[in-house]
Amino acid sequence: MKYPFPTLTADEAAALINDKDTIGFGGFTAAGACKVIPPAIAVRAKAEHAAGRPFKLGVITGASTGKSLDGALAEAEAIAWRTPYQSDPTLRKSINEGKTQFFDLHLSAVQPAVRSGVLGKVNWAILEASHVTAQGEIVLTTAVGCANTFARVADKILIELNAHHPGDLMGFHDLFEPADPPRRRAIPVYAPTDRIGASFIKVNPAKIAGVVLTNCPDESGGFDAPDEVTNRIGANVAGFLANEIKVGRLPESFLPLQSGVGNIANAVIGALGSNPGIPPFMMYTEVLQDSVINLLQSGKCAFASSCSLTLSPDRLKEFYANLEYFRSRVVLRPQEISNSPEIVRRLGLITINTAIEVDLFGNVNSTHVMGRDLMNGIGGSGDFTRNAHVSIYTCPSVAKGGKISTIVPFVTHLDHSEHSVQVVVTEHGVADLRGKSPGERAALMIEKCVHPEYRDTLRAYLGASGKGHVQQTLHNAFGMHLAFLEQGDMRKVKWRE
Amino acid sequence: MKYPFPTLTADEAAALINDKDTIGFGGFTAAGACKVIPPAIAVRAKAEHAAGRPFKLGVITGASTGKSLDGALAEAEAIAWRTPYQSDPTLRKSINEGKTQFFDLHLSAVQPAVRSGVLGKVNWAILEASHVTAQGEIVLTTAVGCANTFARVADKILIELNAHHPGDLMGFHDLFEPADPPRRRAIPVYAPTDRIGASFIKVNPAKIAGVVLTNCPDESGGFDAPDEVTNRIGANVAGFLANEIKVGRLPESFLPLQSGVGNIANAVIGALGSNPGIPPFMMYTEVLQDSVINLLQSGKCAFASSCSLTLSPDRLKEFYANLEYFRSRVVLRPQEISNSPEIVRRLGLITINTAIEVDLFGNVNSTHVMGRDLMNGIGGSGDFTRNAHVSIYTCPSVAKGGKISTIVPFVTHLDHSEHSVQVVVTEHGVADLRGKSPGERAALMIEKCVHPEYRDTLRAYLGASGKGHVQQTLHNAFGMHLAFLEQGDMRKVKWRE
Numbered sequence: 001m002k003y004p005f006p007t008l009t010a011d012e013a014a015a016l017i018n019d020k021d022t023i024g025f026g027g028f029t030a031a032g033a034c035k036v037i038p039p040a041i042a043v044r045a046k047a048e049h050a051a052g053r054p055f056k057l058g059v060i061t062g063a064s065t066g067k068s069l070d071g072a073l074a075e076a077e078a079i080a081w082r083t084p085y086q087s088d089p090t091l092r093k094s095i096n097e098g099k100t101q102f103f104d105l106h107l108s109a110v111q112p113a114v115r116s117g118v119l120g121k122v123n124w125a126i127l128e129a130s131h132v133t134a135q136g137e138i139v140l141t142t143a144v145g146c147a148n149t150f151a152r153v154a155d156k157i158l159i160e161l162n163a164h165h166p167g168d169l170m171g172f173h174d175l176f177e178p179a180d181p182p183r184r185r186a187i188p189v190y191a192p193t194d195r196i197g198a199s200f201i202k203v204n205p206a207k208i209a210g211v212v213l214t215n216c217p218d219e220s221g222g223f224d225a226p227d228e229v230t231n232r233i234g235a236n237v238a239g240f241l242a243n244e245i246k247v248g249r250l251p252e253s254f255l256p257l258q259s260g261v262g263n264i265a266n267a268v269i270g271a272l273g274s275n276p277g278i279p280p281f282m283m284y285t286e287v288l289q290d291s292v293i294n295l296l297q298s299g300k301c302a303f304a305s306s307c308s309l310t311l312s313p314d315r316l317k318e319f320y321a322n323l324e325y326f327r328s329r330v331v332l333r334p335q336e337i338s339n340s341p342e343i344v345r346r347l348g349l350i351t352i353n354t355a356i357e358v359d360l361f362g363n364v365n366s367t368h369v370m371g372r373d374l375m376n377g378i379g380g381s382g383d384f385t386r387n388a389h390v391s392i393y394t395c396p397s398v399a400k401g402g403k404i405s406t407i408v409p410f411v412t413h414l415d416h417s418e419h420s421v422q423v424v425v426t427e428h429g430v431a432d433l434r435g436k437s438p439g440e441r442a443a444l445m446i447e448k449c450v451h452p453e454y455r456d457t458l459r460a461y462l463g464a465s466g467k468g469h470v471q472q473t474l475h476n477a478f479g480m481h482l483a484f485l486e487q488g489d490m491r492k493v494k495w496r497e
Numbered sequence: 498m499k500y501p502f503p504t505l506t507a508d509e510a511a512a513l514i515n516d517k518d519t520i521g522f523g524g525f526t527a528a529g530a531c532k533v534i535p536p537a538i539a540v541r542a543k544a545e546h547a548a549g550r551p552f553k554l555g556v557i558t559g560a561s562t563g564k565s566l567d568g569a570l571a572e573a574e575a576i577a578w579r580t581p582y583q584s585d586p587t588l589r590k591s592i593n594e595g596k597t598q599f600f601d602l603h604l605s606a607v608q609p610a611v612r613s614g615v616l617g618k619v620n621w622a623i624l625e626a627s628h629v630t631a632q633g634e635i636v637l638t639t640a641v642g643c644a645n646t647f648a649r650v651a652d653k654i655l656i657e658l659n660a661h662h663p664g665d666l667m668g669f670h671d672l673f674e675p676a677d678p679p680r681r682r683a684i685p686v687y688a689p690t691d692r693i694g695a696s697f698i699k700v701n702p703a704k705i706a707g708v709v710l711t712n713c714p715d716e717s718g719g720f721d722a723p724d725e726v727t728n729r730i731g732a733n734v735a736g737f738l739a740n741e742i743k744v745g746r747l748p749e750s751f752l753p754l755q756s757g758v759g760n761i762a763n764a765v766i767g768a769l770g771s772n773p774g775i776p777p778f779m780m781y782t783e784v785l786q787d788s789v790i791n792l793l794q795s796g797k798c799a800f801a802s803s804c805s806l807t808l809s810p811d812r813l814k815e816f817y818a819n820l821e822y823f824r825s826r827v828v829l830r831p832q833e834i835s836n837s838p839e840i841v842r843r844l845g846l847i848t849i850n851t852a853i854e855v856d857l858f859g860n861v862n863s864t865h866v867m868g869r870d871l872m873n874g875i876g877g878s879g880d881f882t883r884n885a886h887v888s889i890y891t892c893p894s895v896a897k898g899g900k901i902s903t904i905v906p907f908v909t910h911l912d913h914s915e916h917s918v919q920v921v922v923t924e925h926g927v928a929d930l931r932g933k934s935p936g937e938r939a940a941l942m943i944e945k946c947v948h949p950e951y952r953d954t955l956r957a958y959l960g961a962s963g964k965g966h967v968q969q970t971l972h973n974a975f976g977m978h979l980a981f982l983e984q985g986d987m988r989k990v991k992w993r994e
Binding site: 081083095096097098101102103104105106109112113116117118119120180181182184185186188190191248249251253255256341342345346347348363368370371372373374378382386387389410412413414415417418419420434435436437438439440465467468469470471472473474475477478481482485 | 578580592595598600601602603606609610613614615616617677678679681682683685687688745746753838839842843844845860865867868870871875879883884886909910912914915917931932933934936937962964965966967968969971972974975978
C-alpha cells in the first residue's frame, strides 16, 4: 500500500522523540503494546544520557505493557513520570526507589484526565495496528486501552504495523469516545453485546509521522496451573453465586461478570464454568484471559466484552485460527467504556477481583506492600467494585508459607473501602459482609476466611480493643505487619492492652 | 377529604409496629423526616422493655433524620440495626458503644440494596407527606430520600400528613426509580434541570395502614455564622475554580456544583457567589442549605437539583412565601438519582466536601474519629467524589485549638482514596494533587495546606521514612494520633527512626 506518510525504522521513529515529551501508548496489558519503538527510544535515551544530555519522558498507557515498553524504558531511566497501572519489575523498582514519579488512576479515569488537560499536552500517540490506510484509518490489534483518545489529542502519531496479527481484525473493536461535560449524553451500552462506535480509529493522515513495520508476538506470559488453594477459592465463589441465584437475590438469567487478572481469576472462571448451578453467562470486563476462551468455545460464556485479549501465545494462535467463530462473540472497547461506572451499574455486574490484603472490617488493599512499595496499581478494580451489583474479593488466607496472614486488623494501604466491598472469599470460605456492622463483619471474617492458625490472634486483637463501633486500636493496628517486618513472621505479634 | 384508610393517632400508628420489624423512613436529613410516629414508637418500645419483652427494629433512612426520629428511638433502645448515615448524639453513642449495629452505605446504594433483598424484607414505609389522596397518591414534603422505593416495596405504609408544609408542594419532586439489572436503561438526566419522573408517589391505597395528622416544623438547625477560617477556605476554593476557568481547564460556562453540608460548605457557596470570576451556575447536589437560597434569589445560582431542602426555619418560611419563584428553580429527587454515579460523571460535577482528616498523600477520612468512633457516616461524599470532574476536599488545618492537625501521615479511617481526591483546601491554601506522585503530593500538602506549626513535624515524618514510592513507615504512621490520645497534643509526637 502507498501511504502519504513515511515508512520508518524503529530508530528513525525514536529519533523524532524529544526530551520531556509526553507519550500516550496504545494497548492494555502486554496485549497490543508497542514492541519495537520503545526499545529504540531506550537506546536513544541511553545515548543522550551518555552524552550528558537529559532525556526523560512522560508516559501514559492503557494499563500495564510488555517488557519491551515499560521494561526497556525503565532500564534506560527514560521515564520521568508514568500513569496508570504497571507490572514491570524494572519499572516497579524505579518507582519504589523514588526515581520515577508514578501516580495511580482508576483506569476509567485516564481518558477523561487526558482530555481535561490536567496531564498536560500529549505530544505523541504511539500505537500498534493490524491495518492502516492512506486515509488515516487505523485498525488496532489485541487491545484498545486509550488508543482512540491518544490518537485524537496527540500532536503526532507513530504506528507499529504488526504483521504478526491477522489483517482482518476489523470488527473486533468498538471505539466510542463520549463528549465531555456539559455536552455528554448517555453511553448507549445496555447489554454486553451492544456495539456503539467505530471499528477503526480515523485520524488526519498528516498527523501520522510514520509507520514502522514489525512482526512480533504479544509479550503476554501464560499463567500457573490452578493449585488446590486457587481451586478451592474458585469453588467457593461459584458455590456462593449459585446459591444467590437459588435464594432469588440474583436473577435466574444471572448477570454479566467482570473478573480480574491472574491465577486466582483463571481458577474462578474455570469453577464458574463447571458449576451446574451457574447458567451460561456473559462477561463485561477489562481483560480476557485463557479461561474465558475455553468457556466461549464451550458456550458456557455466550459473549465477552473486554478492553484486551491477554492470551497466552498458544491460546492467541487458536483464537486467530478461529477468527470467524470469535468475531460474533468478542468485542474490545476503550477502557473508559469497558470500565465505565455508568455501564457497570446499569448492567449490574458481578465483579471478582483479587486483594493483596483485607482487613477484618472489609477494607481492601490491592496495590501496596507494607504501606510503602507499589505492587502494580489499582487498575480497573475500583471502577468495577464500587458500582457492582455484587462485588467479590478473593485471596489466599496466607502468604509466604503462613508467615503472612492476608487478613489483618488494618490494611496498610486502602484502595476499596468497606462501603464497596461486599463479599470476601478465601480457600476457607465466604464472608458475606452485606448489611453487617463492623463488629459483625470481623466475627464473620474470622470464622469464614481467616486461616485457622491466625483465628485466635485476630480474636485477641478484637479483645484487646474492647467494645466500640470499629474495634480498632491505633497502637496495635499494624502489629502483625511490624512483627513480620521485624521478626519475619506475623504469628509473633504481641498485642498491647 | 374522605380516605379509604383510617386516620390514626400517633400512638395508634405505633401500636401497629412489631418487634423485629424493619422500617424505611422517608426524608433526608431532618428535612421531611417523620416527627410524631417515631416518638410514639419509642414510648411503646420503653413500655415493652419495662414489661420484659423485646422490642427492637431495623431502621433504614434516607440519610440523617431529626431528633424525634433517631434521637427518640435510640434513647428508647429501640434500634437493633441502622443504615445509612446518622448525626444524632444519642444514636451515635449507642452505635459507638456497640449497642446498635450500624453499617454505612454510599447513599446512592441504599435504594438498590433495599430492592436486591440483601437487607431483608421492609415491613413498613413511614413517610411524611404534604398531600394524600384517596387513590393513594402521596406528595412528599421537603425531601425525598428513599421514600419512593420504601413505599413500593414495604408491606404497609404509615403517613404523617403535616399541615405545617403548604398544600401545594406538587411539582417540586421528581420521582424516578430505575429498573434493576438486567433491564436497566439510562437514567435520562442530561442537565440539572431535566425532569424525568412523577410528582407524587402512587401506591395501592389498600397498603396505607393509616394517616396521622400533624403540624410540626422540620427539625433542621441553623448553622454558625462563617468565621475567618471558613471564609478563607471559601475564598481559596472560589479562587482555585476561577483560575481553572481562566486557564481553560474548566469551560467558561462552568460546570454544575455539588456541595456538602455544614458551616464550611455554607461559606464556600457564599464565596463562589461573590467571586466575579465564577459565572452563574447550577447545583446538582443532595442537600440545599441556606446559602444556596440566597444565590437562587440573586440569580447567581440559576437552578438547584437536590434530594432535600435542609433550611433553617426562617429560610424555609421565606421559601414557602415565595413558592412560585422557587418552583421553576428547584427540584427534589430520590437519592439514587441525586447521587447517581452515572449522572455525576455525565454532568461533570465540581464536588466540594468536608474531611475530618486528610493524609499527606491525599487520602480522606470523613467518617470516624481516631479509627474507632463513628461521627456521622459517608453520606453522599463518595458518590460525588469518585465520579467528579473536579473533586475538592476542604477542612480547617487544625482542630482543638491546634492540638490536632487535620493533615496527618496516615488517616485513621479511609473513605476516599488518593485515586479520587483531586484537590485539598485549607485556610492556608490549595493543594492541587492531580497528576502528582505520592512524594510530590506530600511536599505540596505541607507547603500549601498544613498549619505552619505542623510543617516541620510532617517534614520530619517524611525524613524518618526515607525514600520510596509512598514515604510511609508503619511504626510511625499513627504517631501523631497516639501523641494526642496519650499526651493530649499531636505536637508532642516523637518520630522513631
